[in-house]
Amino acid sequence: MNTTPQTASDLSSQIAANIRDAIIKGVLIVDERLPSEAELSAQFNVSRATVREALKRLAAQSLIRTQRGATGGAFVNRISFEAAQAQQITTSTLLLSMNDVSFETACEARFALERACAPLSAARRQDSHLKAMQDALDTQSAPALSDAGFCAADVAFHRALVDAAGNPVLSYQLAGAVEAMQPLMNMITFTAWSRDAIVARHREIATAMTTRNAAAVAAGLTLLEQETQTLARTVFARRTKQPNAAP
Amino acid sequence: MNTTPQTASDLSSQIAANIRDAIIKGVLIVDERLPSEAELSAQFNVSRATVREALKRLAAQSLIRTQRGATGGAFVNRISFEAAQAQQITTSTLLLSMNDVSFETACEARFALERACAPLSAARRQDSHLKAMQDALDTQSAPALSDAGFCAADVAFHRALVDAAGNPVLSYQLAGAVEAMQPLMNMITFTAWSRDAIVARHREIATAMTTRNAAAVAAGLTLLEQETQTLARTVFARRTKQPNAAP
């Protein structure tokens, strides 16, 4: 397995890596208490400050949690899907914004992944998922909605679609892809016309979900992807011709 | 956006969250230097030790890097796909092992995602990808190979398939799904017969990739998924009947 082979010269990294490996290999199990900071500093022969820096690193990855008080200490954390998702979203968002990933590439990835859910979602969707999609649709249809609000409802719609697959692993993996697209989508100014087009596709997809028509869900997603790509190209092309509007 | 709404009572968490938000919102840009630890401790009115714990948290998420020496300091890091992948793999692996996700659920997610790549991979694959797949196949065909080795080659095969899609975002998102399955796969003891079956499916997929037959790639993956699920069910059923062998 890949056990972070980075040669970290500073002690706190080494200690963090050491404990991390113990957790990954199962030497330390969930909810087990680590030795106290004083004991760890004795074991590793470093100061308490150094141990603490190592523990903070692990806490940042949700690998441990700490508790104060008499029976407190550092405990191996059971990573929850929620915590993992939150981390993944942060990382994915920054990854896209910092590596000038093209809108095209990100969009393609997102819809490809979402189509992967279509068969499962169509088969397993509950009424709650249909309702969530309908609510998002209603929000998106409001004429006075801001662009940011429109995008947020868009995310809600697609997350409902993904969650309908009833597979938490799938939901987790896709959270990053769907949410990380939001800042890129926010760069687009949606005209009333383009909003109508998107909402129309969403409506088709929602209908297909209701009738459990997997192929139609996938087809709707493909159509939506094409229109989104076209829209983005148009917006970016116009912006290039006429570089900056008023600041 | 979701900006880690956790009410962290300790100062180092608050400071870390503060700086993290500044990076996410673009107040601090890539390669920009943060104030020195002494300056930060003055700004936030805390000791240097506390600031350092905050910085270590950010470093653990690859948000910053630090450099020693006269012109050193903490710099906003450009998160690389590599670093993000490594983190995602660690998180995904622990997530699966700690939440007793069933083999079935994980397997379903993995193949669903992989099928999402099939059309793109078939269309864009280069000779290098075919070669990587072929190499993995050759490795898997060796009769004296250990189970762990067989699984490692399996991962290599599927990663080549994913990378062939030529979409770095897709590769990043799927890295977690593919790699995190490995420990679960390692729980299975592959008989010679089941290995042959898997290799045969892989061969079909490789052939379909060569001829750029997207539908055949997807079909091959579906077949492989079904066989893997059946195999796992068999193995686990036998293990339940006859709980522990020699330790």
Place this chain on the structure above:
DNA sequence: TGCAAAATTAATGTCAGACATTTAAAGTTT
């Protein structure tokens, strides 16, 4: 003058020890 060696400096990395705060458990009193 030009260049190499040495000193300077500014930053992070580490240490030691102290005190503050939190929390559970043990002890005490009514």
Place this chain on the structure above:
DNA sequence: AAACTTTAAATGTCTGACATTAATTTTGCA
């Protein structure tokens, strides 16, 4: 027995010092 108090053990924070690193400046000599 219940409520209160004390104790102890742990993390959280602060202070000040020294070690180490690496860029920059100064010095010294050919």
